[in-house]
Amino acid sequence: MAGRMLEWVLRLLHYILVAVVGRLHKFFRWCPSSRQCLDDAERRLLSYMNKPYRGLFVDVGKIGDNSQRSSRIWTLVLEADDGCNDNLPLVLVHGYLCGSALWLLNLESLSKHRRVYSIDMLGFGKSSRPSFSTDARVTERLLVQGLEAWRKKIGLEKFVLLGHSMGGFVAAAYALQHPQHVVHLVMEDPWGFTECGVHKSPLRWVPWLVDIFTRGIKFFSRADICTLLRAGGILGPPLLAVALSHEIQMFSKIVPDKTAVPSYFYHCNVRRPSGEAAVKALMHQFPWARHPMGPRVVDLPASIAITFIYGENSFMGKHPAFKIMEARAPSSVSIHVRNVWHCQDSF
Numbered sequence: 001m002a003g004r005m006l007e008w009v010l011r012l013l014h015y016i017l018v019a020v021v022g023r024l025h026k027f028f029r030w031c032p033s034s035r036q037c038l039d040d041a042e043r044r045l046l047s048y049m050n051k052p053y054r055g056l057f058v059d060v061g062k063i064g065d066n067s068q069r070s071s072r073i074w075t076l077v078l079e080a081d082d083g084c085n086d087n088l089p090l091v092l093v094h095g096y097l098c099g100s101a102l103w104l105l106n107l108e109s110l111s112k113h114r115r116v117y118s119i120d121m122l123g124f125g126k127s128s129r130p131s132f133s134t135d136a137r138v139t140e141r142l143l144v145q146g147l148e149a150w151r152k153k154i155g156l157e158k159f160v161l162l163g164h165s166m167g168g169f170v171a172a173a174y175a176l177q178h179p180q181h182v183v184h185l186v187m188e189d190p191w192g193f194t195e196c197g198v199h200k201s202p203l204r205w206v207p208w209l210v211d212i213f214t215r216g217i218k219f220f221s222r223a224d225i226c227t228l229l230r231a232g233g234i235l236g237p238p239l240l241a242v243a244l245s246h247e248i249q250m251f252s253k254i255v256p257d258k259t260a261v262p263s264y265f266y267h268c269n270v271r272r273p274s275g276e277a278a279v280k281a282l283m284h285q286f287p288w289a290r291h292p293m294g295p296r297v298v299d300l301p302a303s304i305a306i307t308f309i310y311g312e313n314s315f316m317g318k319h320p321a322f323k324i325m326e327a328r329a330p331s332s333v334s335i336h337v338r339n340v341w342h343c344q345d346s347f
Helices: 002-027 035-046 100-110 136-154 166-177 207-222 225-243 245-251 260-269 274-282 319-328
Strands: 054-061 071-078 090-093 116-119 159-164 182-188 283-285 305-311 333-338
Touching: 035 100, 035 260, 054 136, 071 100, 071 136, 090 100, 090 166, 100 116, 100 245, 100 260, 116 136, 136 166, 136 274, 159 166, 166 182, 166 274, 225 245, 225 260, 245 260, 274 283, 305 319, 319 333
Parallel strands: 090 116, 090 159, 159 182, 182 305, 305 333
Antiparallel strands: 054 071, 071 116
């Protein structure tokens, strides 16, 4: 009875948050953000990179059966240092709540000997924000469809595909659908590979606490951090700066301005909740996917090399990678564990 009451209260709280934020948007600019703000935040963050880059929108056509207009994918392009782009190009796919510019710590090193493309996934950053289905398989198909349309427009035939977190899930889904284009699949701390319930909570000896924690996680899977950011209005940016203290410290290697990373993060995530809807469709409950990728990746052609990169202190389970390595033997599967956590740290 108490559990049902708690779930009802959480649902009511979620409804109030969404309703209030929606109404406030109609009357005045509750969130201090705009497309121009995002452009400026991205430009400011990338200004700390000692290498030129190009930014362009790539038209990928209509995404989804009910789409009325074409979608565009924002793309950052960096050329090889020596001007020779004979090596296979590298395509970077960011994770949830991130954007193409958050590969900043890696862009220069990764583009030393090859051309690098860093994209904002559909629904995120500066890319178009189409309406995604609530069906997980349909949403996965639409994300892959957008990436494939992007590949055709850019003119890539073979490439290395690297995805972080949710981007690792999308990269794997793409490789399964279009294996002929992916020579090497690299997944950094990928989300959505573990099958639901594989790991039991270390607090299982306190059933009532586990119940509250689980229901709370389900609530925040619905009313995620982006909803809370919008609800915070003008308080969102300063609160986010506190919440991202670890990321600010990590980027301080090359970004002395402590407001640059939170500003980019904020303006990426308070716009129309399209990418959030996609994540909610893909997610069963945090941190599991409705259709886990781990059991599916073993079906990739043996010709595709696979690399997993995990953070030693990350909450993402590493065991799916070892299962995949065992199942795909003797195909090339390598696993690397580094002394970092879940963020896109420098390689």
